[in-house]
Amino acid sequence: MLASAQAAGVELHASCRNGTCRACLRRLHSGQVHYRIEWPGLSAEEKAEGFILPCVAHPACDLVLVAQG
Ligand code: FES
Structure with a gap:
């Protein structure tokens, strides 16, 4: 999901990219x-x-994320 969002121009914070750091x-x-x-x-x-x-x-399915404040 992260890679698809970033490819679509959606900025999502990430670090480890393997499910352990919780940055995303x-x-x-x-x-x-x-x-x-x-x-x-x-x-x-x-x-x-x-x-x-x-x-x-x-x-x-299609997703909608809550915006970060
Ligand atoms: S970038 Fe998702 S848990 Fe680290």
Whole structure:
């Protein structure tokens, strides 16, 4: 997801790009993502609140992210 967003000109902060540093942590406004494995950088509570790690997330449909303030 991160690579696609950046290719489309969407600026998303990132560092490790492997799901561990949490620099890319963002919240979904709508849509769903899936992961190939369970990433330690994201808790079950954060997932339930809609947070995702774009560097390792794969979109399951069109996504809308909450803007960072
Ligand atoms: S860039 Fe490090 S977790 Fe996404």
